[in-house]
Amino acid sequence: MTDATAAAAPTNPAKSSLLAVNDRIRRRNAAEARFKYYGLAAIIVGLLSLVILLTAILSNGIPAFQRTVVQLEVTVTPEEYEAAEGTLFKTKEYEALFVGALSATLENAGIDADLSSDALERLVGKVGNNLRAFYRENEDQLGQPVTFEVPAASRIDRYFKGTLAVENITAENRFIQPADVDVAEAMMEAGLMATVFDWNFITGVDTGVDNPGGAGIGASVLGSFLMMFVVLVLALPIGVAASIYLEEFAPKNRFTDLIEVNISNLAAVPSIVFGILGLAVFIQFMHLPQSAPLVGGLVLTLMTLPTIIIATRASLKAVPPSIRDAALGVGASKMQAVFHHVLPLAAPGILTGTIIGLAQALGETAPLLLIGMVGFVARYPETFMGGLEGPNSALPAQIYNWVSRSDAVFTEKAWGGIIILLVFLLTMNIIAILLRRRFERRW
Amino acid sequence: MYDDARLIERNVATMDTKISAKGVDVFYADTHAIKDVNVEIEDKTVTAFIGPSGCGKSTFLRCINRMNDTIDICRVTGDILLDGEDINDKRVDPVQLRAKVGMVFQKPNPFPKSIYDNIAYGPRIHGLAKNKAELDDIVEKSLRRGAIWDEVKDRLDAPGTGLSGGQQQRLCIARAVATEPEVLLMDEPCSALDPIATGQVEELIDELRLNFSVVIVTHSMQQAARVSQKTAFFHLGSLVEYGDTGQIFTNPVDPRTESYITGRIG
Numbered sequence: 001m002t003d004a005t006a007a008a009a010p011t012n013p014a015k016s017s018l019l020a021v022n023d024r025i026r027r028r029n030a031a032e033a034r035f036k037y038y039g040l041a042a043i044i045v046g047l048l049s050l051v052i053l054l055t056a057i058l059s060n061g062i063p064a065f066q067r068t069v070v071q072l073e074v075t076v077t078p079e080e081y082e083a084a085e086g087t088l089f090k091t092k093e094y095e096a097l098f099v100g101a102l103s104a105t106l107e108n109a110g111i112d113a114d115l116s117s118d119a120l121e122r123l124v125g126k127v128g129n130n131l132r133a134f135y136r137e138n139e140d141q142l143g144q145p146v147t148f149e150v151p152a153a154s155r156i157d158r159y160f161k162g163t164l165a166v167e168n169i170t171a172e173n174r175f176i177q178p179a180d181v182d183v184a185e186a187m188m189e190a191g192l193m194a195t196v197f198d199w200n201f202i203t204g205v206d207t208g209v210d211n212p213g214g215a216g217i218g219a220s221v222l223g224s225f226l227m228m229f230v231v232l233v234l235a236l237p238i239g240v241a242a243s244i245y246l247e248e249f250a251p252k253n254r255f256t257d258l259i260e261v262n263i264s265n266l267a268a269v270p271s272i273v274f275g276i277l278g279l280a281v282f283i284q285f286m287h288l289p290q291s292a293p294l295v296g297g298l299v300l301t302l303m304t305l306p307t308i309i310i311a312t313r314a315s316l317k318a319v320p321p322s323i324r325d326a327a328l329g330v331g332a333s334k335m336q337a338v339f340h341h342v343l344p345l346a347a348p349g350i351l352t353g354t355i356i357g358l359a360q361a362l363g364e365t366a367p368l369l370l371i372g373m374v375g376f377v378a379r380y381p382e383t384f385m386g387g388l389e390g391p392n393s394a395l396p397a398q399i400y401n402w403v404s405r406s407d408a409v410f411t412e413k414a415w416g417g418i419i420i421l422l423v424f425l426l427t428m429n430i431i432a433i434l435l436r437r438r439f440e441r442r443w
Numbered sequence: 444m445y446d447d448a449r450l451i452e453r454n455v456a457t458m459d460t461k462i463s464a465k466g467v468d469v470f471y472a473d474t475h476a477i478k479d480v481n482v483e484i485e486d487k488t489v490t491a492f493i494g495p496s497g498c499g500k501s502t503f504l505r506c507i508n509r510m511n512d513t514i515d516i517c518r519v520t521g522d523i524l525l526d527g528e529d530i531n532d533k534r535v536d537p538v539q540l541r542a543k544v545g546m547v548f549q550k551p552n553p554f555p556k557s558i559y560d561n562i563a564y565g566p567r568i569h570g571l572a573k574n575k576a577e578l579d580d581i582v583e584k585s586l587r588r589g590a591i592w593d594e595v596k597d598r599l600d601a602p603g604t605g606l607s608g609g610q611q612q613r614l615c616i617a618r619a620v621a622t623e624p625e626v627l628l629m630d631e632p633c634s635a636l637d638p639i640a641t642g643q644v645e646e647l648i649d650e651l652r653l654n655f656s657v658v659i660v661t662h663s664m665q666q667a668a669r670v671s672q673k674t675a676f677f678h679l680g681s682l683v684e685y686g687d688t689g690q691i692f693t694n695p696v697d698p699r700t701e702s703y704i705t706g707r708i709g
Contacts, residue, residue: 331541340568
């Protein structure tokens with residue numbers, strides 16, 4: 001039986017036509033096609049979530065870059081100024097002056113409104129400070145008509161941005177009355193109110209909870225930049241030096257293996273652990289100032305170092321050994337070979353790794369919360385060192401801070417802050433890609 | 444057998460010994476790669492190392508300029524004397540040694556820099572040129588010695604990696620001679636080249652003999668026969684036979700040598 005088949009097989013090879021596809025091939029092709037569709041589906045899911053994310057961020061965040069303002073010509077006489085400066089609650093007096101002027105203007109414009117100061121104060125935010133600050137700076141403008149552009153009340157702002165529906169405004173509401181909306185519409189028509197691009201959001205500083213419209217993210221952007229500066233100055237040289245030593249000079253033994261494993265582990269340590277470490281070491285033990293970008297930068301340096309070391313070692317490893325041989329062969333010392341030949345070839349990879357590490361650090365929130373970098377910063381620091389040591393916030397911490405406040409305008413600002421954060425991250429990634437393209441060399 | 448008339452007639456002048464290896468053993472971790480090699484390499488002579496793959500000829504070559512130092516697990520014992528001085532002496536700086544003993548590698552490995560910088564790098568780090576004009580001279584002289592000057596003289600600023608394989612290898616040879624070495628080690632310099640480029644490099648090797656002592660590792664017995672005056676046959680980490688090229692190829696003493704050059708082993 002077996003003999004018969006064995007003898008028959010070579011003489012009768014199964015002839016198959018190229019045009020007919022056999023079952024095995026068909027199954028294999030089907031599996032390949034299925035795999036392709038799975039991949040495609042995965043990409044579509046990814047893209048869809050990206051689109052949803054971006055739509056949500058943009059639709060919620062773009063309004064933060066606009067604000068409704070009240071534009072009003074006010075004349076404050078020197079006598080009124082003296083009187084206001086003489087009282088205990090000075091901003092209250094200025095507010096009364098502004099509201100008085102507003103009431104007169106409304107009457108002149110023929111807008112039918114409740115002209116009581118309570119009603120008018122519901123239209124504008126806390127403006128007293130704006131007026132006072134202006135006149136203290138420009139006393140020569142006293143007695144002259146000055147056009148002020150002050151933020152409208154946050155409910156009015158939200159009404160014009162469409163995030164506050166008229167139906168939800170009831171007579172019981174302490175902050176806004178149904179009639180206020182009509183007055184605001186009339187003022188908008190009369191040119192007393194306008195929606196403008198809010199530069200203050202980008203350049204300004206954080207405000208108290210009573211003035212959400214005036215809050216800006218500028219100071220925390222600066223805080224983030226100062227931290228990035230600290231990270232760059234510390235993590236790049238330390239990381240590159242460590243990787244060069246490990247990769248090019250260190251003997252390969254158990255001890256260096258151990259170091260290698262630990263560096264990889266460090267990269268996977270949750271960032272909050274670095275935060276606790278920073279709190280314990282930098283603040284409680286070394287007594288560095290709390291909430292300072294210096295400490296934040298130090299903590300983020302610890303966090304970024306493993307990333308930079310891993311990226312640098314990978315790019316050093318990618319330089320072909322023939323280049324090292326060539327350099328050593330003409331009599332270069334080990335250091336010359338590394339610095340003249342290997343490092344320049346590894347530079348694009350190192351830069352990319354560094355920028356990605358920085359971007360990661362820029363978006364990090366948890367460790368900053370632990371070292372108290374959610375400080376309320378009402379003014380910009382005056383000097384560079386002051387900025388490093390003084391309390392400040394950082395972009396993500398500021399966003400976190402705003403979200404936790406009750407006024408909906410702060411939530412909107414938080415979304416706006418996310419847009420700014422994303423713009424920075426995108427910029428850094430683009431720079432990384434460009435640098436890599438620019439310096440990439442073939443060998 | 445290679446009863447090539449030129450080969451037998453080739454005059455082998457007895458020169459001074461340049462490199463002398465005595466009882467050299469090399470270990471890679473536990474592998475005994477080179478076993479008790481004794482060889483006297485003469486000055487102003489082309490010496491070819493032949494043998495089957497993995498016989499240790501490249502490893503031995505790399506001992507001569509201590510390139511094996513860069514491999515952690517590699518251990519070299521025995522004495523290698525260059526002009527009577529032990530190159531493995533504690534006082535010897537490998538950098539200084541490598542300036543005296545240049546090396547050309549199997550795969551052309553120009554630096555990803557300009558042709559000029561490729562040549563100028565060695566002289567620069569060794570301080571061989573006092574000024575730009577001297578450096579220019581060295582570069583031109585080296586490129587001429589590398590028989591590549593005419594092809595690249597108009598584009599010295601072009602990247603060295605943009606040249607063809609054969610040109611790259613000649614550039615690497617020019618780079619090796621730019622530091623004025625006394626010995627030139629070549630590790631299968633033609634294995635990545637086509638026959639025409641190989642011919643050019645071989646011609647070049649013959650010219651280099653006038654100034655340097657050249658040691659070349661090759662897989663091609665024809666090449667060894669064409670370019671060398673002395674030939675050493677390695678097998679399984681041992682030096683089997685060493686002698687005049689003519690004698691090795693026409694009248695080998697050891698049966699293993701005979702088997703190899705007639706194609707029975709290897």
